[in-house]
Amino acid sequence: MCITCSDTAVEVTVVELLEDELAVVDTGSTREEVSVALVEAGVGDRILVHAGEAIARLENS
Incomplete structure (x- = not known):
């Protein structure tokens, strides 16, 4: 969650x-x-995106 908005x-x-x-x-x-x-980030990676900007890459589980 974005802390500013x-x-x-x-x-x-x-x-x-x-x-x-x-x-x-x-x-x-x-x-x-x-x-x-x-x-x-690479092809196949899961990422979190906020406002058109990737903010984190998620670990594969």
């Missing part, structure tokens, strides 16, 4: 890495382009 981050899966620290992610219902500038 109280919105929650969305868990998505990286399906493609693009130039300029961007990635295409699968939200479960659509695909979107997000920034991965703040996290190390």
